[in-house]
Amino acid sequence: MSSLQSLDIAKRSATTTPSPDVRNFVPEVAKLIDVSACIGCKACQVACMEWNDIRPEVGTCDGTYANPTDLGPSAWTVMRYSEVEVKRDVNNAQEESTLEWLIRKDGCMHCDDPGCLKSCPSPGAIVKYANGIVDFISEHCIGCGYCVTGCPFDVPRISEKDNKSYKCTLCSDRVGVGLEPACVKACPTGAIHFGTKVDMHEYASTRITDLKERGYAQAGVYDPQGVGGTHVMYVLQHADQPGLYHGLPTNPKISPLVTLWKGVAKPLAVGAIIGAAVVSFFHYMKVGPIKEKEED
Amino acid sequence: MKLTSHDPSKDLQRYNDLTRMNHWAIVFLYFGAGLSGLAFLHPSLFFLSNLFGGGPWSRILHPYMGLLMALLFVGMYVELWRDNLLVKVDIEWLKKANEMFAGNKENMPAIGKYNAGQKIVFWLMAGSLLTLVATGILFWQAWFPHLPIILRRIGVVLHSSAAVLLILTVTTHIYAAIWVKGTTRAMTEGKVSRGWAKANHPLWYEEVTGQDDSVK
Numbered sequence: 001m002s003s004l005q006s007l008d009i010a011k012r013s014a015t016t017t018p019s020p021d022v023r024n025f026v027p028e029v030a031k032l033i034d035v036s037a038c039i040g041c042k043a044c045q046v047a048c049m050e051w052n053d054i055r056p057e058v059g060t061c062d063g064t065y066a067n068p069t070d071l072g073p074s075a076w077t078v079m080r081y082s083e084v085e086v087k088r089d090v091n092n093a094q095e096e097s098t099l100e101w102l103i104r105k106d107g108c109m110h111c112d113d114p115g116c117l118k119s120c121p122s123p124g125a126i127v128k129y130a131n132g133i134v135d136f137i138s139e140h141c142i143g144c145g146y147c148v149t150g151c152p153f154d155v156p157r158i159s160e161k162d163n164k165s166y167k168c169t170l171c172s173d174r175v176g177v178g179l180e181p182a183c184v185k186a187c188p189t190g191a192i193h194f195g196t197k198v199d200m201h202e203y204a205s206t207r208i209t210d211l212k213e214r215g216y217a218q219a220g221v222y223d224p225q226g227v228g229g230t231h232v233m234y235v236l237q238h239a240d241q242p243g244l245y246h247g248l249p250t251n252p253k254i255s256p257l258v259t260l261w262k263g264v265a266k267p268l269a270v271g272a273i274i275g276a277a278v279v280s281f282f283h284y285m286k287v288g289p290i291k292e293k294e295e296d
Numbered sequence: 297m298k299l300t301s302h303d304p305s306k307d308l309q310r311y312n313d314l315t316r317m318n319h320w321a322i323v324f325l326y327f328g329a330g331l332s333g334l335a336f337l338h339p340s341l342f343f344l345s346n347l348f349g350g351g352p353w354s355r356i357l358h359p360y361m362g363l364l365m366a367l368l369f370v371g372m373y374v375e376l377w378r379d380n381l382l383v384k385v386d387i388e389w390l391k392k393a394n395e396m397f398a399g400n401k402e403n404m405p406a407i408g409k410y411n412a413g414q415k416i417v418f419w420l421m422a423g424s425l426l427t428l429v430a431t432g433i434l435f436w437q438a439w440f441p442h443l444p445i446i447l448r449r450i451g452v453v454l455h456s457s458a459a460v461l462l463i464l465t466v467t468t469h470i471y472a473a474i475w476v477k478g479t480t481r482a483m484t485e486g487k488v489s490r491g492w493a494k495a496n497h498p499l500w501y502e503e504v505t506g507q508d509d510s511v512k
Contacts, residue, residue: 014339121336122351142351144336145437149448158437163352257449261456269460270338276464280471287399292478293491294302 011128013120019127026130030197031170031181033105034207034235035245036219037191040065040079040103047186048077051171073159076168077107077183080246086238088215104234104245105183105192108155108168110134112228115254116167118262119150132197132231133170141165150262152227152252170231200233207235226253307487308504316486318371325365326466332358333459359436366425373422379409380419386412401495408499413472420465427458 008026009019049055054074062069064081071078082102087095114134117126125140126147136147136156143163147156156165171181179185180194193203204221211219220239223229234245242248311319332354335345345354388405389396389412395403396413404411410418434443434451473479478492493501501507 014342016339121339121342123339123342140351142345142355143437144355145435145441145448146336146452149435149445149452151445154445158441160441163437255446255449257453261449261453265453265456266338269456270340272460273463273467276467280467283397284471284475287397289474290399290401290476290496292489293495294489 008130009127010130010132011114011117012124013117013126014123021130024130028132028197029170029175029195029231030132030200031110031184031232032193032195032200032204032221032235033232034191034193034204035102035104036207036211036216036235036237037189038079038103038105039189039191040081041188042067042079043186043188044105044183044192045075045077045079047182048168049074051174051182052076052169071106071155071157071167073157073161073164073166075157076166077105080104080106082244082246084244086241086244100237102237102245104248106246108134108170108232109153109227109252110168110170110231111152112230113254115150115152115227115258116147116156117150118254119146119258121146129172131175133172133175134231135169135172136165136167138164138166150254150258152249152254168232197229197231197233204233204235211235211237222248224249224252226251302489302491304487306490308490308493308501309486310482310488310493311486313486315372315375316483318368319483322365322368322372325361325368329358329362329365330459330463330466332361337456337459356438359432359438362428362432366429369421369425376418377422380415382412382415383408386415389413406498408503409497411497413468417465417469417472420461421469424458424462424465427454428462431455431458 008021008023010021010024012019054076056068056072056075059068061067066078066081068075068078080103082104084100084102085097086100088098110133112128112132114126114128116136117128117134120126121144122140122142125137125142126134127137128134141164143158143165145158145165147165148154148158156167158165171179171183174181181192184192184194193200195203201221201223208219208221216237218238218240220236222234222236222239222242234248236242236245238244242250328348331344332348334341335343335351335354336358342351345351348354348357385405385407389407392404393413431451431454433440435448435455473483476496478489479496482488490501490505493504
Protein backbone atom coordinates (compact mmCIF):
# COMPACT_ATOMS: atom_id res chain seq x y z
CA MET A 1 0.00 0.00 0.00
CA SER A 2 1.06 3.57 -0.07
CA SER A 3 1.39 5.85 2.88
CA LEU A 4 -1.89 7.50 3.83
CA GLN A 5 -1.83 11.08 4.98
CA SER A 6 -5.07 10.59 6.83
CA LEU A 7 -3.32 8.21 9.19
CA ASP A 8 -0.53 9.26 11.49
CA ILE A 9 2.62 7.28 11.77
CA ALA A 10 3.62 5.92 15.17
CA LYS A 11 6.63 3.89 14.04
CA ARG A 12 8.65 3.94 10.84
CA SER A 13 11.25 1.41 9.74
CA ALA A 14 14.97 2.35 9.75
CA THR A 15 14.21 5.75 11.23
CA THR A 16 15.90 6.98 14.39
CA THR A 17 13.94 10.19 14.94
CA PRO A 18 10.23 10.53 15.84
CA SER A 19 7.60 10.40 13.10
CA PRO A 20 4.73 12.90 12.74
CA ASP A 21 2.73 12.24 15.86
CA VAL A 22 0.57 15.28 16.51
CA ARG A 23 -2.72 13.39 16.13
CA ASN A 24 -1.68 10.95 18.80
CA PHE A 25 -5.18 10.61 20.28
CA VAL A 26 -6.21 8.27 17.45
CA PRO A 27 -7.75 5.21 19.13
CA GLU A 28 -6.14 1.86 18.46
CA VAL A 29 -8.19 -0.38 16.23
CA ALA A 30 -8.39 -4.16 16.14
CA LYS A 31 -9.91 -6.92 14.09
CA LEU A 32 -11.40 -9.67 16.19
CA ILE A 33 -11.69 -13.08 14.56
CA ASP A 34 -14.07 -15.32 16.42
CA VAL A 35 -12.81 -18.76 15.46
CA SER A 36 -15.80 -20.39 17.15
CA ALA A 37 -18.18 -18.62 14.76
CA CYS A 38 -16.19 -19.24 11.56
CA ILE A 39 -17.57 -21.74 9.07
CA GLY A 40 -14.55 -21.63 6.74
CA CYS A 41 -16.44 -20.35 3.72
CA LYS A 42 -13.53 -18.17 2.53
CA ALA A 43 -15.74 -15.18 1.77
CA CYS A 44 -13.06 -13.14 3.55
CA GLN A 45 -10.42 -14.44 1.15
CA VAL A 46 -12.54 -13.51 -1.81
CA ALA A 47 -13.30 -10.07 -0.40
CA CYS A 48 -9.59 -9.53 0.25
CA MET A 49 -8.68 -10.45 -3.32
CA GLU A 50 -11.44 -8.30 -4.68
CA TRP A 51 -10.82 -5.16 -2.65
CA ASN A 52 -7.03 -5.32 -2.98
CA ASP A 53 -7.29 -6.52 -6.58
CA ILE A 54 -4.88 -9.42 -6.23
CA ARG A 55 -5.07 -12.84 -7.89
CA PRO A 56 -2.97 -15.74 -6.64
CA GLU A 57 -2.23 -18.37 -9.26
CA VAL A 58 -4.26 -21.55 -9.22
CA GLY A 59 -2.31 -23.98 -7.07
CA THR A 60 -2.57 -27.51 -5.77
CA CYS A 61 -4.47 -29.22 -2.98
CA ASP A 62 -2.74 -30.24 0.24
CA GLY A 63 -5.48 -32.51 1.55
CA THR A 64 -7.21 -29.82 3.58
CA TYR A 65 -9.70 -27.23 2.48
CA ALA A 66 -6.93 -24.61 2.47
CA ASN A 67 -6.85 -22.88 -0.89
CA PRO A 68 -4.33 -21.51 -1.63
CA THR A 69 -2.29 -23.73 0.66
CA ASP A 70 -0.22 -20.88 2.05
CA LEU A 71 -0.05 -17.12 2.32
CA GLY A 72 1.56 -15.55 -0.72
CA PRO A 73 2.41 -12.22 -2.34
CA SER A 74 -1.13 -12.15 -3.69
CA ALA A 75 -2.83 -14.17 -0.96
CA TRP A 76 -2.85 -11.96 2.13
CA THR A 77 -5.25 -14.09 4.08
CA VAL A 78 -5.74 -17.85 4.02
CA MET A 79 -8.13 -20.07 5.93
CA ARG A 80 -6.29 -22.82 7.82
CA TYR A 81 -8.12 -26.05 8.63
CA SER A 82 -6.94 -28.25 11.49
CA GLU A 83 -8.56 -31.51 12.54
CA VAL A 84 -7.59 -32.10 16.14
CA GLU A 85 -8.56 -34.29 19.04
CA VAL A 86 -9.23 -32.22 22.11
CA LYS A 87 -9.88 -33.32 25.67
CA ARG A 88 -12.90 -31.53 26.97
CA ASP A 89 -14.38 -31.10 30.39
CA VAL A 90 -17.92 -32.43 30.48
CA ASN A 91 -20.09 -32.90 33.54
CA ASN A 92 -17.75 -31.94 36.35
CA ALA A 93 -14.19 -32.93 35.54
CA GLN A 94 -15.02 -35.92 33.44
CA GLU A 95 -12.71 -35.70 30.46
CA GLU A 96 -13.77 -36.75 27.05
CA SER A 97 -11.86 -36.70 23.77
CA THR A 98 -13.67 -35.07 20.91
CA LEU A 99 -12.73 -34.41 17.33
CA GLU A 100 -12.78 -30.75 16.44
CA TRP A 101 -12.38 -29.01 13.14
CA LEU A 102 -10.65 -25.74 13.92
CA ILE A 103 -10.64 -23.09 11.22
CA ARG A 104 -8.41 -20.09 11.55
CA LYS A 105 -8.18 -17.11 9.24
CA ASP A 106 -4.41 -16.62 8.94
CA GLY A 107 -2.70 -13.37 8.01
CA CYS A 108 -0.80 -10.46 9.45
CA MET A 109 -1.42 -9.99 13.18
CA HIS A 110 -0.49 -6.28 13.13
CA CYS A 111 1.76 -6.52 16.19
CA ASP A 112 2.12 -3.52 18.42
CA ASP A 113 5.86 -4.23 18.41
CA PRO A 114 6.29 -5.43 14.81
CA GLY A 115 9.30 -7.67 14.17
CA CYS A 116 9.13 -6.86 10.44
CA LEU A 117 9.41 -3.14 11.11
CA LYS A 118 12.26 -3.65 13.56
CA SER A 119 14.22 -5.64 10.96
CA CYS A 120 13.50 -3.55 7.87
CA PRO A 121 16.60 -1.61 6.69
CA SER A 122 14.76 0.70 4.29
CA PRO A 123 13.53 3.96 5.83
CA GLY A 124 9.75 4.12 5.71
CA ALA A 125 9.21 0.85 3.87
CA ILE A 126 7.24 -0.41 6.87
CA VAL A 127 5.14 1.88 9.03
CA LYS A 128 2.87 1.44 12.00
CA TYR A 129 0.05 3.97 11.99
CA ALA A 130 -1.16 5.58 15.17
CA ASN A 131 -4.25 3.34 15.02
CA GLY A 132 -2.00 0.27 15.21
CA ILE A 133 -2.13 -0.92 11.60
CA VAL A 134 1.22 -2.16 10.29
CA ASP A 135 1.60 -1.41 6.60
CA PHE A 136 4.21 -2.15 3.94
CA ILE A 137 4.89 0.89 1.76
CA SER A 138 5.77 -1.13 -1.30
CA GLU A 139 7.52 1.57 -3.30
CA HIS A 140 10.15 1.82 -0.55
CA CYS A 141 10.57 -1.95 -0.27
CA ILE A 142 14.00 -3.10 -1.47
CA GLY A 143 13.21 -6.83 -1.45
CA CYS A 144 15.85 -7.93 1.08
CA GLY A 145 13.53 -10.26 2.99
CA TYR A 146 14.51 -8.93 6.44
CA CYS A 147 10.80 -8.62 7.33
CA VAL A 148 10.52 -12.38 6.83
CA THR A 149 13.47 -12.79 9.20
CA GLY A 150 11.86 -10.56 11.83
CA CYS A 151 8.22 -11.68 11.76
CA PRO A 152 7.28 -13.99 14.68
CA PHE A 153 4.25 -15.28 12.73
CA ASP A 154 5.85 -16.11 9.34
CA VAL A 155 3.54 -13.76 7.48
CA PRO A 156 5.34 -11.57 4.89
CA ARG A 157 5.84 -13.08 1.44
CA ILE A 158 8.27 -11.74 -1.16
CA SER A 159 7.09 -11.81 -4.74
CA GLU A 160 9.51 -13.57 -7.06
CA LYS A 161 8.29 -11.34 -9.87
CA ASP A 162 8.80 -7.86 -8.45
CA ASN A 163 10.87 -8.63 -5.31
CA LYS A 164 8.53 -6.68 -3.08
CA SER A 165 7.17 -7.92 0.20
CA TYR A 166 3.42 -8.25 0.70
CA LYS A 167 0.97 -8.95 3.49
CA CYS A 168 -2.45 -7.93 4.84
CA THR A 169 -2.80 -4.15 5.14
CA LEU A 170 -5.82 -4.44 7.44
CA CYS A 171 -7.37 -2.47 4.58
CA SER A 172 -5.58 0.64 5.83
CA ASP A 173 -7.02 2.50 2.82
CA ARG A 174 -10.57 1.62 3.89
CA VAL A 175 -9.97 2.18 7.59
CA GLY A 176 -8.41 5.56 6.78
CA VAL A 177 -11.72 6.74 5.41
CA GLY A 178 -13.85 5.24 8.13
CA LEU A 179 -14.73 1.89 6.54
CA GLU A 180 -14.20 -1.56 7.99
CA PRO A 181 -11.74 -4.01 6.34
CA ALA A 182 -13.14 -5.90 3.32
CA CYS A 183 -12.99 -9.29 5.08
CA VAL A 184 -15.06 -7.95 7.97
CA LYS A 185 -17.70 -6.63 5.60
CA ALA A 186 -17.90 -9.93 3.71
CA CYS A 187 -18.09 -12.39 6.61
CA PRO A 188 -21.56 -13.99 6.50
CA THR A 189 -21.55 -15.33 10.07
CA GLY A 190 -20.27 -12.23 11.82
CA ALA A 191 -17.13 -14.07 12.88
CA ILE A 192 -14.94 -11.09 12.02
CA HIS A 193 -15.44 -7.88 13.93
CA PHE A 194 -13.70 -4.56 13.65
CA GLY A 195 -13.56 -1.57 15.93
CA THR A 196 -11.44 0.01 18.59
CA LYS A 197 -9.25 -2.42 20.44
CA VAL A 198 -11.07 -1.66 23.67
CA ASP A 199 -14.44 -2.45 22.09
CA MET A 200 -13.11 -5.64 20.56
CA HIS A 201 -11.89 -6.83 23.95
CA GLU A 202 -15.28 -6.05 25.40
CA TYR A 203 -17.05 -8.01 22.67
CA ALA A 204 -14.56 -10.87 23.01
CA SER A 205 -15.32 -11.19 26.71
CA THR A 206 -19.03 -11.74 25.98
CA ARG A 207 -18.08 -14.43 23.46
CA ILE A 208 -15.75 -16.06 25.97
CA THR A 209 -18.47 -16.14 28.63
CA ASP A 210 -20.76 -17.81 26.14
CA LEU A 211 -18.14 -20.38 25.12
CA LYS A 212 -17.35 -21.19 28.73
CA GLU A 213 -21.03 -21.83 29.35
CA ARG A 214 -20.98 -24.24 26.43
CA GLY A 215 -18.16 -26.24 28.03
CA TYR A 216 -15.07 -24.61 26.58
CA ALA A 217 -13.46 -23.96 29.94
CA GLN A 218 -10.25 -22.66 28.37
CA ALA A 219 -11.88 -20.26 25.95
CA GLY A 220 -10.08 -16.95 25.73
CA VAL A 221 -8.84 -14.11 23.60
CA TYR A 222 -5.54 -14.29 21.75
CA ASP A 223 -3.76 -10.95 22.10
CA PRO A 224 -0.16 -12.06 22.75
CA GLN A 225 1.71 -9.64 25.00
CA GLY A 226 5.14 -10.85 23.87
CA VAL A 227 4.74 -8.62 20.80
CA GLY A 228 3.02 -5.87 22.78
CA GLY A 229 -0.39 -7.22 21.86
CA THR A 230 -1.78 -7.47 18.33
CA HIS A 231 -4.31 -5.54 16.29
CA VAL A 232 -5.71 -8.76 14.94
CA MET A 233 -7.05 -10.88 17.79
CA TYR A 234 -8.70 -14.27 17.94
CA VAL A 235 -11.39 -15.71 20.15
CA LEU A 236 -10.17 -19.28 20.67
CA GLN A 237 -12.13 -22.16 22.16
CA HIS A 238 -8.82 -23.51 23.48
CA ALA A 239 -6.83 -20.41 24.31
CA ASP A 240 -4.51 -22.52 26.45
CA GLN A 241 -3.37 -24.39 23.32
CA PRO A 242 -3.05 -21.90 20.44
CA GLY A 243 -0.84 -24.44 18.67
CA LEU A 244 -3.95 -26.47 17.83
CA TYR A 245 -4.93 -23.76 15.38
CA HIS A 246 -2.46 -24.59 12.64
CA GLY A 247 0.54 -23.85 14.83
CA LEU A 248 -0.44 -20.44 16.16
CA PRO A 249 2.51 -19.62 18.47
CA THR A 250 1.78 -19.86 22.20
CA ASN A 251 3.94 -16.94 23.26
CA PRO A 252 5.18 -15.15 20.15
CA LYS A 253 7.85 -12.51 20.51
CA ILE A 254 10.55 -11.01 18.37
CA SER A 255 13.38 -13.57 18.29
CA PRO A 256 16.29 -12.70 20.62
CA LEU A 257 18.55 -13.07 17.57
CA VAL A 258 16.62 -10.33 15.78
CA THR A 259 16.64 -8.16 18.92
CA LEU A 260 20.41 -8.62 19.19
CA TRP A 261 20.92 -7.88 15.50
CA LYS A 262 18.71 -4.80 15.20
CA GLY A 263 18.97 -3.78 18.84
CA VAL A 264 22.26 -3.70 20.74
CA ALA A 265 24.59 -4.86 17.96
CA LYS A 266 23.61 -2.18 15.46
CA PRO A 267 24.83 0.94 17.34
CA LEU A 268 27.76 -1.00 18.82
CA ALA A 269 28.91 -1.98 15.35
CA VAL A 270 28.78 1.56 14.03
CA GLY A 271 30.50 2.79 17.20
CA ALA A 272 33.29 0.24 16.83
CA ILE A 273 33.90 1.12 13.19
CA ILE A 274 34.03 4.85 13.86
CA GLY A 275 36.11 4.14 16.97
CA ALA A 276 38.70 2.22 14.97
CA ALA A 277 39.12 5.11 12.54
CA VAL A 278 39.35 7.67 15.35
CA VAL A 279 41.85 5.61 17.37
CA SER A 280 43.99 5.09 14.25
CA PHE A 281 44.01 8.80 13.48
CA PHE A 282 44.99 9.85 16.98
CA HIS A 283 47.55 7.07 17.27
CA TYR A 284 49.28 8.46 14.21
CA MET A 285 49.16 11.99 15.55
CA LYS A 286 50.52 10.92 18.94
CA VAL A 287 53.16 8.38 17.98
CA GLY A 288 53.96 9.52 14.46
CA PRO A 289 54.88 7.32 11.54
CA ILE A 290 57.50 4.63 11.55
CA LYS A 291 59.85 6.22 9.09
CA GLU A 292 61.55 4.35 6.34
CA LYS A 293 65.22 4.01 7.05
CA GLU A 294 67.36 4.81 4.10
CA GLU A 295 69.96 2.35 3.16
CA ASP A 296 73.40 2.32 1.75
CA MET B 297 75.71 10.01 -4.41
CA LYS B 298 75.38 9.87 -0.66
CA LEU B 299 75.70 6.54 1.04
CA THR B 300 72.40 6.94 2.79
CA SER B 301 70.36 7.75 -0.29
CA HIS B 302 67.79 5.42 -1.72
CA ASP B 303 68.78 3.49 -4.81
CA PRO B 304 65.65 2.26 -6.64
CA SER B 305 67.61 -0.27 -8.66
CA LYS B 306 68.40 -2.15 -5.45
CA ASP B 307 64.74 -2.39 -4.38
CA LEU B 308 63.39 -5.77 -3.42
CA GLN B 309 60.41 -7.39 -5.11
CA ARG B 310 57.68 -8.06 -2.49
CA TYR B 311 54.59 -8.78 -4.59
CA ASN B 312 54.32 -9.77 -8.23
CA ASP B 313 51.96 -8.12 -10.71
CA LEU B 314 49.20 -10.68 -10.42
CA THR B 315 49.08 -10.52 -6.63
CA ARG B 316 48.91 -6.74 -6.73
CA MET B 317 46.13 -6.59 -9.32
CA ASN B 318 44.22 -9.19 -7.34
CA HIS B 319 44.74 -7.16 -4.16
CA TRP B 320 43.35 -4.00 -5.73
CA ALA B 321 40.39 -5.84 -7.22
CA ILE B 322 39.64 -7.12 -3.73
CA VAL B 323 39.95 -3.55 -2.41
CA PHE B 324 37.30 -2.26 -4.82
CA LEU B 325 34.98 -5.17 -4.08
CA TYR B 326 35.56 -4.69 -0.36
CA PHE B 327 34.38 -1.11 -0.56
CA GLY B 328 31.51 -2.07 -2.85
CA ALA B 329 30.25 -4.91 -0.69
CA GLY B 330 31.14 -3.09 2.53
CA LEU B 331 29.43 0.20 1.80
CA SER B 332 26.32 -1.44 0.34
CA GLY B 333 26.18 -3.80 3.32
CA LEU B 334 26.55 -1.00 5.87
CA ALA B 335 23.53 0.65 4.27
CA PHE B 336 21.43 -2.27 5.54
CA LEU B 337 23.04 -2.43 8.96
CA HIS B 338 22.17 0.96 10.40
CA PRO B 339 19.57 3.56 9.34
CA SER B 340 22.18 6.33 9.63
CA LEU B 341 24.14 4.63 6.85
CA PHE B 342 21.25 3.90 4.50
CA PHE B 343 22.31 6.87 2.36
CA LEU B 344 25.24 4.74 1.21
CA SER B 345 22.77 2.77 -0.90
CA ASN B 346 22.64 5.85 -3.18
CA LEU B 347 26.17 5.02 -4.29
CA PHE B 348 24.83 1.89 -5.93
CA GLY B 349 21.67 3.28 -7.47
CA GLY B 350 19.32 3.00 -4.51
CA GLY B 351 18.06 0.37 -2.07
CA PRO B 352 16.98 -2.35 -4.51
CA TRP B 353 20.19 -2.09 -6.55
CA SER B 354 22.30 -2.26 -3.38
CA ARG B 355 20.37 -5.35 -2.36
CA ILE B 356 20.91 -6.91 -5.80
CA LEU B 357 24.61 -6.05 -6.12
CA HIS B 358 25.83 -6.60 -2.56
CA PRO B 359 25.93 -10.42 -2.57
CA TYR B 360 27.67 -10.63 -5.95
CA MET B 361 30.35 -8.12 -4.92
CA GLY B 362 30.85 -9.96 -1.66
CA LEU B 363 31.03 -13.36 -3.26
CA LEU B 364 33.50 -12.18 -5.89
CA MET B 365 35.66 -10.58 -3.20
CA ALA B 366 35.78 -13.85 -1.28
CA LEU B 367 36.61 -15.81 -4.45
CA LEU B 368 39.48 -13.49 -5.31
CA PHE B 369 40.72 -13.75 -1.75
CA VAL B 370 41.04 -17.48 -2.27
CA GLY B 371 43.88 -16.67 -4.70
CA MET B 372 45.49 -14.53 -2.03
CA TYR B 373 44.97 -17.28 0.52
CA VAL B 374 46.57 -20.00 -1.59
CA GLU B 375 49.61 -17.83 -2.18
CA LEU B 376 50.12 -16.56 1.32
CA TRP B 377 48.75 -18.97 3.92
CA ARG B 378 52.06 -20.72 4.53
CA ASP B 379 53.85 -17.43 5.20
CA ASN B 380 51.18 -16.59 7.74
CA LEU B 381 51.44 -19.66 9.96
CA LEU B 382 52.28 -18.53 13.48
CA VAL B 383 55.76 -19.48 14.68
CA LYS B 384 57.59 -19.18 17.97
CA VAL B 385 59.00 -15.71 17.38
CA ASP B 386 55.47 -14.41 16.82
CA ILE B 387 54.62 -15.03 20.46
CA GLU B 388 57.64 -12.98 21.47
CA TRP B 389 56.62 -10.26 19.02
CA LEU B 390 53.12 -10.16 20.41
CA LYS B 391 54.43 -9.82 23.97
CA LYS B 392 56.33 -6.74 22.86
CA ALA B 393 53.56 -5.42 20.63
CA ASN B 394 52.85 -2.62 23.11
CA GLU B 395 56.30 -1.18 22.53
CA MET B 396 55.71 -1.32 18.81
CA PHE B 397 52.48 0.63 19.15
CA ALA B 398 54.28 3.19 21.31
CA GLY B 399 56.61 3.77 18.38
CA ASN B 400 59.60 1.81 19.72
CA LYS B 401 60.54 -0.51 16.94
CA GLU B 402 64.11 -1.15 18.04
CA ASN B 403 63.44 -3.89 20.58
CA MET B 404 61.15 -5.94 18.40
CA PRO B 405 62.39 -9.46 17.66
CA ALA B 406 63.59 -10.11 14.11
CA ILE B 407 60.78 -11.51 12.01
CA GLY B 408 60.30 -12.88 8.51
CA LYS B 409 57.98 -11.87 5.70
CA TYR B 410 55.11 -11.10 8.08
CA ASN B 411 54.96 -10.09 11.72
CA ALA B 412 52.44 -11.56 14.14
CA GLY B 413 50.09 -8.60 13.69
CA GLN B 414 49.99 -9.08 9.94
CA LYS B 415 49.45 -12.80 10.37
CA ILE B 416 46.52 -12.19 12.69
CA VAL B 417 45.08 -9.76 10.17
CA PHE B 418 45.43 -12.41 7.47
CA TRP B 419 43.61 -15.09 9.45
CA LEU B 420 40.89 -12.68 10.59
CA MET B 421 40.30 -11.71 6.96
CA ALA B 422 40.18 -15.33 5.83
CA GLY B 423 37.91 -16.34 8.70
CA SER B 424 35.50 -13.46 8.41
CA LEU B 425 35.23 -13.78 4.62
CA LEU B 426 34.45 -17.47 4.96
CA THR B 427 31.81 -16.67 7.59
CA LEU B 428 30.37 -13.89 5.45
CA VAL B 429 29.89 -16.17 2.45
CA ALA B 430 28.56 -19.10 4.48
CA THR B 431 26.06 -17.00 6.42
CA GLY B 432 25.18 -14.65 3.56
CA ILE B 433 23.81 -17.58 1.58
CA LEU B 434 21.35 -18.24 4.40
CA PHE B 435 19.41 -15.07 3.63
CA TRP B 436 20.18 -14.44 -0.02
CA GLN B 437 16.57 -13.86 -0.99
CA ALA B 438 17.14 -13.99 -4.77
CA TRP B 439 18.64 -17.49 -4.79
CA PHE B 440 17.59 -19.12 -1.53
CA PRO B 441 14.13 -17.74 -0.76
CA HIS B 442 12.76 -20.75 1.12
CA LEU B 443 15.33 -21.55 3.83
CA PRO B 444 13.96 -21.97 7.36
CA ILE B 445 13.49 -18.64 9.13
CA ILE B 446 15.67 -19.68 12.06
CA LEU B 447 18.60 -20.07 9.65
CA ARG B 448 17.98 -16.55 8.36
CA ARG B 449 18.04 -15.24 11.93
CA ILE B 450 21.29 -17.01 12.77
CA GLY B 451 22.60 -15.89 9.38
CA VAL B 452 21.97 -12.17 9.84
CA VAL B 453 23.56 -12.09 13.30
CA LEU B 454 26.71 -13.94 12.25
CA HIS B 455 26.90 -12.08 8.93
CA SER B 456 26.82 -8.65 10.58
CA SER B 457 29.28 -9.74 13.27
CA ALA B 458 31.73 -11.09 10.69
CA ALA B 459 31.26 -7.93 8.61
CA VAL B 460 32.14 -5.68 11.54
CA LEU B 461 35.13 -7.88 12.37
CA LEU B 462 36.31 -7.65 8.76
CA ILE B 463 35.89 -3.87 8.68
CA LEU B 464 37.86 -3.47 11.92
CA THR B 465 40.56 -5.79 10.55
CA VAL B 466 40.80 -3.96 7.24
CA THR B 467 40.91 -0.61 9.06
CA THR B 468 43.89 -1.91 11.02
CA HIS B 469 45.44 -3.23 7.81
CA ILE B 470 45.08 0.11 6.02
CA TYR B 471 46.29 2.06 9.03
CA ALA B 472 49.39 -0.11 9.41
CA ALA B 473 50.25 0.51 5.76
CA ILE B 474 49.95 4.27 6.27
CA TRP B 475 51.73 4.22 9.61
CA VAL B 476 54.79 2.23 8.54
CA LYS B 477 56.27 4.37 5.82
CA GLY B 478 57.47 2.68 2.65
CA THR B 479 54.86 -0.05 2.93
CA THR B 480 52.26 1.03 0.37
CA ARG B 481 54.85 0.84 -2.40
CA ALA B 482 54.79 -2.94 -1.95
CA MET B 483 51.25 -2.90 -3.35
CA THR B 484 51.52 -0.04 -5.83
CA GLU B 485 54.87 -0.92 -7.40
CA GLY B 486 55.49 -4.33 -5.93
CA LYS B 487 58.83 -3.19 -4.56
CA VAL B 488 60.17 -2.12 -1.19
CA SER B 489 63.45 -0.50 -0.31
CA ARG B 490 66.22 -2.50 1.32
CA GLY B 491 66.05 -0.16 4.29
CA TRP B 492 62.38 -0.90 4.75
CA ALA B 493 62.95 -4.62 4.53
CA LYS B 494 65.87 -4.62 6.92
CA ALA B 495 64.03 -2.52 9.46
CA ASN B 496 60.67 -4.23 9.35
CA HIS B 497 61.26 -7.76 8.13
CA PRO B 498 64.96 -8.56 8.72
CA LEU B 499 64.67 -12.33 8.31
CA TRP B 500 62.82 -11.90 5.03
CA TYR B 501 65.54 -9.45 3.97
CA GLU B 502 68.17 -12.10 4.61
CA GLU B 503 66.11 -14.67 2.79
CA VAL B 504 65.72 -12.65 -0.43
CA THR B 505 69.16 -11.04 -0.46
CA GLY B 506 71.10 -13.94 0.94
CA GLN B 507 72.97 -11.61 3.27
CA ASP B 508 73.08 -11.49 6.98
CA ASP B 509 73.39 -7.80 7.68
CA SER B 510 72.97 -8.09 11.41
CA VAL B 511 76.73 -8.43 11.84
CA LYS B 512 77.53 -5.49 9.63
